[in-house]
Amino acid sequence: MKSAAKAQQAEDSAETGAQQIRDAIREAIVERRLSPGTKLSESDVGNLFNVSRTLARAALQALSYEGLVSVEKNRGAFVAYPSPDEARQIFSARRLVEPGILREAAARITPDDIIHLRQLLLEEGRLMSERGQTARRAEIKASGDFHLKLALISGNSIMQRFMEELVARSSLVIALYGQSTASSCGHSEHGDIISAIEADELDRACQLMLHHIAHIEADLDLRERKSLGLKEAFEL
Amino acid sequence: MKSAAKAQQAEDSAETGAQQIRDAIREAIVERRLSPGTKLSESDVGNLFNVSRTLARAALQALSYEGLVSVEKNRGAFVAYPSPDEARQIFSARRLVEPGILREAAARITPDDIIHLRQLLLEEGRLMSERGQTARRAEIKASGDFHLKLALISGNSIMQRFMEELVARSSLVIALYGQSTASSCGHSEHGDIISAIEADELDRACQLMLHHIAHIEADLDLRERKSLGLKEAFEL
DNA sequence: GTGCAAAACATCGTATACAATCTTGCCGCC
């Protein structure tokens, strides 16, 4: 069923090939298989996916629009390395939009949606208890999917796309500045939010959401690394 | 000084050439020199700017990501023709984010910013009283610049970029579905919002903003055009 | 005259080739 839903979203699939590469790289970034600062040369990407530099370039450009990759003129593309200031802006943006999305979602939510949300939660909890890299990665994605699903329910595809960007970039920020072992979101907080929605306590749901975002942000260590451009090289 | 600030933003300028084309086309779309549905073939764009299809394609792809251009596989790129539903989503998104931006902006606003905002207003008013196509186009842009400036003041570059997209797409929607001769925003409403900010009446400012957006949307005729694919051909 | 089919055309999708720019290592000179 999942694959069916995915196929629906991908429509007739294939799209333009570059999209596939873009999605693959994005997934790798979000799941933190690619670390911030990693160089993504056009040739390497092209070779990796067995396509020409043209397509690799297109994919990297697209990712640069989403803020996941930064391309420097005549120097190349790198997995984005968000500054502490950027990180703050990302979470500021989330605080700004997510309550609104939540309200719109609550107004249109169906019983089926709630079932789906609870399923996501279950899956998330299951992954949380598991060990291993792959489980951890899946958990990261599942945790973001909760927020994305809310955006989907809200019925506003523009906000949905925007949230996709914010969630993806959040993952980068957490990878860089996260401290605790808890990869991303407090699991129980998601459940509380759903319960509040079910109980039609909208204001409380929004408060919970804000609290939840603050909770994630509080786990970050956003002290400024002193402008060490060379620091990036060390990270490799 | 304006040019200095602009130069700073454009950094060492030139960027990659494709950006220039993208910006040129975007400006043309926002100022409504290009109508929704207009075909933008890669070859034509390339010839027009004396560059190869490669760059033209890159520019069109970028615009497609912003929602200003829709590219159809193996068919070509067209100036976006937002559906009534898309139009509603755009304004829904604006209602969702602009109050938040306003609040953040109000928290960081400086006297200089207010002066600048009032200058924008003056310019807008001046253009409003003028006749002629060019004045009308400039007015459209000036009207959007007010909202953009607020996003700039908010200090969140992510929300700023998002607002740029929303304002640009709004221009498309108004071009398609706008009824009154008033090109875009009620001029006085902008002034009221500034006054409310100055008076530190934040809640009132937000209310005014929501009212303002509703006012723009109310001027639209969002009745569904019955699936006339050929209609597009007529527009050419 | 109408409808279908096939070919010609136009346009996009992708690959490859060449030019421009930056980095890097080397060598001579101070």
Added chain:
DNA sequence: GGCGGCAAGATTGTATACGATGTTTTGCAC
């Protein structure tokens, strides 16, 4: 021994070429 310039290598920027796909037109059969 250190510093500056120069040249080689690598990487991106842009253009052109060829193949794939869709659209239109034309011609033939009914």
